Amino acid sequence: MMKLEKSLREISDFIGGKIFGNPDELVFSPQSIEKAKEGDISFLVNPKYEKFIYETRASCLVVESGFVERKKEEISSRKIKVKNFIEVENPYIAMVKVLSLWEYKSYFPKTSLNLSFVSPSAKIGKNTIIFPFCYVGKQVEIGENCVLFPGVFVGDFSKIGNGVVIFPNAVLYPFSEIGDDSIIHAGAVIGADGFGYFSFFGEIIKIPQVGNVKIGKRAELGANTCVDRATMGSTEIGDDVKIDNLVQVAHNVKIGSGTRIAALTGIAGSSEIGSGCVFGGQVGVVDHVKVGDFSVVAARSAIISDVQGGKVIMGEPAMERTKFLKIHSLYLKLPEIFERLKNLEKEFQNLKDKINKT
Numbered sequence: 001m002m003k004l005e006k007s008l009r010e011i012s013d014f015i016g017g018k019i020f021g022n023p024d025e026l027v028f029s030p031q032s033i034e035k036a037k038e039g040d041i042s043f044l045v046n047p048k049y050e051k052f053i054y055e056t057r058a059s060c061l062v063v064e065s066g067f068v069e070r071k072k073e074e075i076s077s078r079k080i081k082v083k084n085f086i087e088v089e090n091p092y093i094a095m096v097k098v099l100s101l102w103e104y105k106s107y108f109p110k111t112s113l114n115l116s117f118v119s120p121s122a123k124i125g126k127n128t129i130i131f132p133f134c135y136v137g138k139q140v141e142i143g144e145n146c147v148l149f150p151g152v153f154v155g156d157f158s159k160i161g162n163g164v165v166i167f168p169n170a171v172l173y174p175f176s177e178i179g180d181d182s183i184i185h186a187g188a189v190i191g192a193d194g195f196g197y198f199s200f201f202g203e204i205i206k207i208p209q210v211g212n213v214k215i216g217k218r219a220e221l222g223a224n225t226c227v228d229r230a231t232m233g234s235t236e237i238g239d240d241v242k243i244d245n246l247v248q249v250a251h252n253v254k255i256g257s258g259t260r261i262a263a264l265t266g267i268a269g270s271s272e273i274g275s276g277c278v279f280g281g282q283v284g285v286v287d288h289v290k291v292g293d294f295s296v297v298a299a300r301s302a303i304i305s306d307v308q309g310g311k312v313i314m315g316e317p318a319m320e321r322t323k324f325l326k327i328h329s330l331y332l333k334l335p336e337i338f339e340r341l342k343n344l345e346k347e348f349q350n351l352k353d354k355i356n357k358t
Contacts (some may be wrong), residue, residue, distance in 0.1 A: 001358045003030050003318075004028065004029070004102055004278075005026045005027070005028055005298050006026065006041075006101060007023065007024055007025065007027075008021065008022065008023050008026075008027065008029075008041075008060055008084055008086065009023035009027050009042075011027070011041065011060075011086065011101070012086050014097060014098075014101070015062070015086070015087065015088055015097045015098060015153045016096040017062065017086040017087055017094065018065075018086065018088075019084070019085070019086055019346045020068045020084065020085040020086075020089045021060070021083055021084030022083070022087060024179065025059060025060065025083075026039075026085055027040060027041040027059050027060055027192050028040070028041060028053050029041075029056065029102060029217070030042070030047070030095075030098055030099055030102055033049050033052045033053070033058065033061070033299045034049070034052045034055070034056070034253060035095075035240045036056045036057060036058035036234065037057045037058070038057050038058075038059055038344065039059055039061045039277050040058045040059060040283060041059065041061075041062065041098065042056060042058035042059060042060070042061055043062045043063075043092075043094070043098070044061060044062070044063045044064070044067070044091060045092045045093040045095055047195070050349040052329065053071075053080050053082070054074075054079055054080060054081075054337070056081070056082060058082055059082075059084060059308050060083075060084040060085065060086060061084070061085050061086075062085075062086045062088060062091050062094050062095065062098065062349070063086070063087055063088075064087065064088065064089070064090075064093050065087045065088065065089055067085065068085050068087060070151045070335065072245055082169060082325045085137065086278075092191060093235045096259070099256060100272065103147070105215060106147075106299065110270065111193070112187075114199045115132035115133055116130050116131070116133060116134040116135070116136070116336075117136065118130060118134075119134040119136055119137055119138040119139070119140065119156075121138045121139045121182065122136045122137070122139065122140040122141070122142070123140070123141045123142065124136075124142050125142055125143040125144035125145070125146065125162065126132065126144045126145070127144055127277070127288045128143070128144060128145060128146040128147070128148075129141055129146070129147045129148070130148045131147075131148060131149050131150045132150055133150045133151050133166045134148045134149075134150065134151065134152045134153070134154070134230055134240060135152075135153045135154065136148075136154045137154060137155050137156035137157070137158070137174065139156060139157050140155075140157065140158050140159070140160075141158075141159045141160065142153050142154070142155065142164075142358055143158045143161045143162035143163070143164065144162045144163070145158060145162055145163045145164045146162070146163065146164045146165070146166075146198075147155060147164075147166070148166050149165075149166060149167050149168040149170075150168050150169075150295030151168045151169040151170075151303055152166045152167075152170050152171075152172075152336070153170075153171045153172065154166075154168070154172045154176075154208075155171075155172055155173045155174035155176065155191065156174040156175075157174050157175050158172050158173075158174060158176045158177065158178075159176075159177045159178070159309075159343055160172075160177075160178045161178060161179045161180035161181070161182070161217065162180045162181070163180055163181040164178055164179075164180070164182050164183070164184070164201040165182075165183050166183075166184040167183075167184065167186040167188075167223075167283045168186045169186055169187050170184045170186060170187060170188045170189070170190075171188070171189045171190065171191075171192075172184075172189065172190045172191060173191030173192055173213075173229060174191070174212075175191065175212035175213075176190045176191040176213045176215075176229075177212065177214045177215065177230075178190075178219075178237065178282070179215055179216045179217035179218070179219065180217045180218070181217055181218045181219040182215055182216075182217065182218060182219040182221075183221070184220075184221050185220075185221060185222050185225070185245070186223045186224075187223050187224040188221045188222070188223065188224065188225045188226070188227075189213060189225075189226045189227070190213050190215070190221070190226075190227050191213045191227070191228070191229045192226060192228050192229065193211045193228065193251075194211075194228040194229060194230065194231055194235075194250060194252070194269060195228070195250060195251070195269070196209060196231055196251065196269075205220075207231060208231075209228075209229050209230070209231050209236065210228050210231070210232060211229050211230025211231055211232050211234055211251070211252070212230065212234050212235070212238050212255040213228070213229050213230070213234065213235045213237070214234045214235070214237070214283025215227070215237040216236075216237060216239035216241065216257065217238070218239055218240045218241075219237055219238075219239065219240065219241045219242070220241075220242045220243065221237075221243050221341055222243055222244045222245035222246070222247065222263065223246070224245055224246050224249045225243055225244070225245060225246060225248075225249075226247075227249040227253075227327075228248075228249065228250050228251045229251060229270075230252045231251050231252060231269075233246070233252065234252075235249065235250075235251055235252055235253050235254075235266075236253075236254045236255065237255050238254075238255055238256045238257035238258070238259070238275065239257045239258070240257050240258045240322055241255050241256075241257065241258065241259050241260075241261075242259075242260045242261070243260075243275060243278070244261060244262045244263040244265075244281070245263045246263050246264050246328040247261055247262075247263065247264070247265045247266070247267075248266040249267050250266075250267060250268050250270075250271075250287070251267065251269045251270070252269055253267050253268075253271050253272070253273070254271075254272045254273065255267075255273045256272075256273060256274045256276070256277070256293065257272070257275045257276070258275050258276045259273055259275060259276060259277040259279075259285075260277070260279065260325050261273075261276070261277075261279040261284075262279055262280050262281040262282075262299070263281050263282075264281050264282045265279050265281065265282065265283040265284070265285075266283075266284050266285065267285040268284075268285055268286050268287035268288075268306040269287045269288070270287055270288045271285050271287060271288060271289050271290070271291070272287070272289075272290045272291070272295035273285070274290075274291055274292045274294065274295060274309055275293045275294070276293055276294040277291060277294060277295045277296070277297070278295065278296045278297070279297045280293075280297060280298050280299030280300070280301070281299045281300070282299055282300045283299065283300065283301050283302075283303070284296050284301070284302045284303065285303045286303065287304050288302050289304070289305060289307070290306045290307070291303065291306070291307040291309075292306075292307055292309025292310065292311070293309040293310070293314075294309055294310045295307050295308075295309060295310065295313065296311070296312045296313070297308065297313055297314070297318065297355070298312070298313065298314030298315075298321070299316050300316070301313060301315060301316065301318040302315075302316040302317050303317070303318045304317045304318070305317075315327070315328075315353050
């Protein structure tokens with residue numbers, strides 16, 4: 001964490017808050033409420049963390065409007081040891097803004113050593129920085145204000161919009177397209193061949209993958225995430241899609257705008273994920289299924305059939321949350337049910353034996 005001092009007045013003005021305490025007090029870093037110490041600014045964004053307000057040593061606490069009045073007796077009696085508060089309407093949004101004050105911004109030199117290969121036919125926009133050891137292929141188009149960190153490979157005929165940041169060792173195969181203001185993290189691979197093979201008299205034959213990948217605006221792909229090129233046509237990632245690390249998106253998949261996908265998820269070929277969906281970690285999606293808009297998929301779910309939009313699903317195979325919870329509650333009781341069943345079998349056998357004797 002960077003050591004950067006900010007006065008509470010600066011912070012309050014920045015987040016539109018109201019100060020209770022010393023506006024000239026300095027804080028040096030943000031910290032979670034349970035770990036905060038003197039010199040830190042912290043946040044109460046979730047009611048379940050309210051128990052920590054009596055333990056935290058933070059110099060300032062960002063809280064929701066009305067908190068100081070509600071807790072004035074505990075503050076005056078020093079049960080709550082925090083001396084300064086900033087009240088805001090939405091502490092979570094305020095926290096995001098405050099964190100941005102300490103966010104590390106990479107230093108981008110205006111010039112770099114001539115240790116990269118940029119094809120003479122490539123078009124590079126104004127104020128774009130290409131660090132050493134990058135490769136930019138023929139007829140590539142890169143917009144303005146982009147940054148390509150060392151080791152980035154941009155294949156022939158690819159197109160990169162304005163304001164795109166590509167971190168070290170990311171790879172764009174030929175014909176890949178990335179929209180404005182997107183972020184590609186280190187080690188991501190865009191446009192590798194889709195997993196297409198078929199067997200013919202014992203021989204495994206590779207199907208040529210002649211499509212590409214199109215990524216929309218303001219998308220973000222996590223480290224070591226892979227998005228395969230389409231067999232034909234395009235694999236499409238919509239605007240504002242956020243994909244975590246180590247996610248596999250197979251050929252011809254389509255992901256709608258604003259969808260968020262957590263780490264270690266795998267989406268098989270030709271599946272369609274709607275807009276505004278949320279996927280937990282380690283979700284598996286089989287090929288050629290459709291997941292409707294605004295679906296919520298719990299971690300480690302396995303989607304093997306179409307999902308209607310707006311549903312919350314979980315489990316292997318995935319099903320609606322209420323059904324899964326009923327099944328799961330029964331599953332936990334199986335040992336007890338099994339014992340009861342054995343006892344009933346014994347009682348039934350005893351009754352049969354008695355009847356046969358008579």
